[in-house]
Amino acid sequence: MLNGFTETTRRLIREAHEEAHRRRHRSVGPEHLVIAMMRQREGMALAVLHRLGLQRAAVTEDLEGALASVPAAAKAGYRDPV
DSSP, rough: OOTTTTTTHHHHHHHHHHHHHHOSSSSOHHHHHHHHHTTOSSSHHHHHHHHHHHOOOHHHHHHHHHHHTTOOOOOOTOOOOO
């Protein structure tokens, strides 16, 4: 499924999936992807943040708040998001 992507991108998608799974969310959304990007030590996302004058910690905090408002899947109906 991820064969056409670079290793960095595959790792990012896996980390976003793990984030959604950890939070018991039914699907992987853009917030999960950006949270995964914020955890990277280097890469394009951090360069873009810097150019926009944004701080990683502030963006991460905002995303954490947004993700906290997404309801977790009910235990009986929960399925792996990917």
